Amino acid sequence: MNEAGQGVAAGATAGLIGAVDAHAPMPARAPRRTMPLGSFTDIDWARPWFAQHEARGRRWQQAALAGYAAYLDELNADALAAAQSTGRGRPLRFIAQHDLPEGSAYEAHIAATGCVPTRHNLHDFFNALAWFAFPRIKATLNARQAAAIDVRGVGPTRGGVRDALTLFDENAVLFASSDAPLIAALRGFDWRMLFVAQRAGWEAPFGETIGAARCEVRVFGHALLEKMISPYAACTAHAWVVEVPQAYFTWPRAQRDVYLDETVSDMLAADATLDALNGRSFAPLPVLGIPGWWAQNEDPSFYDDTSVFRAGRRTR
Known part of the structure; x- marks a missing residue:
């Protein structure tokens, strides 16, 4: 789910760079990263896999490039307007990663509070988009994860069901x-x-x-x-x-x-x-x-x- 990682420096330059040429030779395996983890400038919205999120994603992208606080504000404005809930019926909100209390399990915290710890990077950017594209699926996954944590706690392994979720x-x-x-x-x-x-x-x-x-x-x-x-x-x-x-x-x-x-x-x-x-x-x-x-x-x-x-x- 949500692992610790490095955020993007605020004030990054807007625009698309590194767009992929679909006619060029394609690497067989994932290439080494040539840009910092979480570089919002590297999204090519013309690609079919990104196009489903384009309308909301472009707006969020610009907010993310303006800085972490502006990015969270944009996400929370949409969450407030959508009136969506997490796994146990709590209103969906997005918080900075460092606001997750120490020792709290990520999914359990979301279910209990409605607050999704969100880093300033692409991984969590796409996670937030999924909450709006498929809100019921996300809430159900969160409810199931939280229920499994209630039973088994948080250990060195998730167990088969949590792994599949x-x-x-x-x-x-x-x-x-x-x-x-x-x-x-x-x-x-x-x-x-x-x-x-x-x-x-x-x-x-x-x-x-x-x-x-x-x-x-x-x-x-x-x-x-x-x-x-x-x-x-x-x-x-x-x-x-x-x-x-x-x-x-x-x-x-x-x-x-x-x-x-x-x-x-x-x-x-x-x-x-x-x-x-x-x-x-x-x-x-x-x-x-x-x-x-x-x-x-x-x-x-x-x-x-x-x-x-x-x-x-x-x-x-």
Whole structure:
């Protein structure tokens, strides 16, 4: 979840730098950082994975560049207007990381007080955006984490359920599909079927369909978004499958967001889901293979890299 880290110096220069060329050769692994952790100037809002947050994100970005206090003020103005709650019904607010009382567990503090400790960096920037994009999912994750802490306390390991909840929070995408064969292809590591043979079934970025859409991906995990500042071939999300009606793909984007938020939060709130929740609850999804997300994947040979698009086996 929220680890200690270094904030960005106030007064950083606004503007976009380091934008990624989707046609350029792509590193297979995550590159070494060339900018300070938490550099807000490095967000390319034209990328599909960031575009879902663009309207609010650009405004927050400018506040963050003005300084830590201005940034928290902007987040809290939105939180006050939205009247959202955390896991135990407390009004959502954002506080400086150093205001988290010493010895307090991060998730337990959020559930008990409504206050999300937030650093002046990209990781927590994307975490805050997730609270507004999918408020019910975030609240449910927080409630489940806090309940697990109540039972087990905070130890050297989280335990299987908390690990899975953390994995969802940090690295999940929501794979919404109305098509059973597409879902089976994802779960079965059948990348050629998923990305090439059934390419016309994918929703294009920005809501412009490639064909008769039967699936789409929405990024949830804030650590995943941070990694996508500098995309690399092997960047892999943990996909949470959401079966949706075919009519879903005719709905406006805002209506789809509400549907996903409500459906997934209900799934995570169910005791049966929690009892079975572990790393195998997700399907690996190399995100740069998603049609429309990376120019190089227009060539079918892009998917021939077996170090990224692995055969995989679902065995214990």
